[in-house]
Amino acid sequence: MSRSVLVTGGNRGIGHAVARAFAEAGERVAITHRSGEPPRDLVDAGCLAVRCDVTDTEQVEMAFKDVEARHGPVDVLVANAGITRDNLLLRMPEADLGAVLETNLVGTFRVLKRATAGMLQARKGRVVLVSSVVGLHGSAGQTNYAASKAGLVGLARSYAREMGPRGVTCNVVAPGFVDTDMTRALTEKQRDAALAKIPLARLATPEEVAATIRFLTSDEASYITGAVIPVDGGMGMGH
Template identity: 70%
Template sequence: MSRSVLVTGGNRGIGLAVAREFAEAGDRVALTYRTGEPPPAATRLGCAAVTCDVTDAAQVERAYKEVEAAHGPVEVLVANAGITRDRLLLRMTERDFADVLDTNLTGVFRVVRRAAEEMVQARRGRIVLISSAVALLGAAGQSNYAAAKAGLVGFARSVAREFGSRGITCNVVAPGFVETAMTGALTERQRAAVLDKVPAGRGARPAEVAAAVRFLASGDAAYITGAVLPVDGGLGMGH
């Protein structure tokens, strides 16, 4: 059955792979992007593209109204929008810390709260939050990012407890090193240092993360909620 799916931060990398996964399965997909022109990939995939800065509650509300007008109430939400402001702690400013938490954690609160309004009425829904292996491992220079991504785990489990009896699931996917434009900017030495810690010996393809997201949004995962699914090649084992 075709569902209304919203992917925040769906204009590139993991978010775009997730949008493609749902669109190719026949779902009605909308993706958000923060600035500039709509991503060309959205048109190719037949996805609706809406501007939305998740740090602005008014923009979140407007984006939902656009999506609902085009596709109906959101039945599957994938909260992927995020930023980084990497710096060692002694060089990190309060703005660096606050901006990352506002986007990566409070922004998720905004989009989930809005989706839940309709899901509760419909008594069904799937919510998937994109966290990171860093949430459990920690990483030097990423205290802000790790704090926000770790916060998603507690947030998801609280949402799962609140809405489980309404047929709504809320789960977390925690990718490790993923082959995207962001990681492509690393030097060979930096890549080797990271991949040396990955038992699988390679980075994930965005499509592999997207497949995990789609599983958690499927009927096969109806009895899975409050879970953290690592897609990290074994990087975070034991955490």
Template identity: 65%
Template sequence: MSRSVFITGGNRGIGLAIARTLAEAGDKVAVTYRSGEPPAGLLAIKCDITDPEQVASAFKQIEAEHGPVEVLVANAGITRDGLLLRMSESDFGEVLATNLTASYRVAKHAARGMLRARKGRMIFISSAVALLGEAGQANYAASKAGLIGLARSLSRELGSRGITSNVVAPGLTATDMAAALTAERTAELCEQIPLGRLGQPEEVAAVVRFLASEEAAYITGAIVPVDGGVGMGH
């Protein structure tokens, strides 16, 4: 059965892989993007998710074209890396505004329709860094760790209405963010990964597809790592 799916930051990397995977499974997929080109074959909405009015407008457009959102994937994220003593207030605040506060914002909008339908899937794309920490990424790690508290709180609030809320925690994945690293740094990081390589966006997408499925109806409040084993034990 074709569902209305909404993915934030769905025009590249992990978000685009998730969008394509769910679209191939027959879902009606809408994505937001802030820059770059809109992906073909999807309902692409230019939207700054840190702007409440733009988010409200995006939901109205999605509901008009696809119906109320049944699967929400909060994926959009940015980095503003820097050591603590060099990290500005704006670098910290912008990362939290995009990665965490905007996820609360889209979840709140999506929850209304899900509560009426008494079913729904919320999936938050966090990071292995949320559990491990990383020097120079205090803002990013804090924002991604915040998603875990958000998702687990929502799983308790909304679970009785058939709405699940889960977290996927990718490790180092072959995206634009990883491409910005030097070859030497990438090699160093791969040495710390038991599987010895970067993950692929499609591998993250496969886990999201499962969590969005009926087979995952009894899974909520979970953190599913897709990190090659780097975060085991955390």
């Protein structure tokens, strides 16, 4: 039987690819998006789009109620919503630290907490948190982003210990440089510098990250929990 899948930040980039992959596999997929219209291809594929800012607890609650009414309790949660506010630490406004932590880390906490009740009742569930290679080895100019993504590892591993006896797995995917709108905004010099650090000498596609996430939610991965899986072309090797 198909499962109820929720992908936060599913309107573009990695989240979009994840939603498509689950929809093509016949799952009942819902995505959250903060603004604008949901992607037409996902709507045409049968995905439910709900407007939700993960920094707002009431919006998270309303989004889950909508998804549950249409698709049933969430069986698979992919927490992908995130933002960046890059700057050197010395020049970084404290508000930019707070905004990134509030979305990337606290926002993930909110959706994870809300999904837990249904998974506890069902005594099963699959959770994947989307972190970053930056959260594992750091990046100059991204102290706020790196801290938020590193925090997801501790969150996931603690949650995995709490929920393992209840049949729920929780893992982390840590993408490296992925061909999305974010990396397309890099200058040619920045892009070349990034590629020089990647043994496979290319960017990942969003579909490659989505495939890893789908595996971690499959029956084949039922004995994997608390793991951090890099999808980075070898960029963060050793972490």
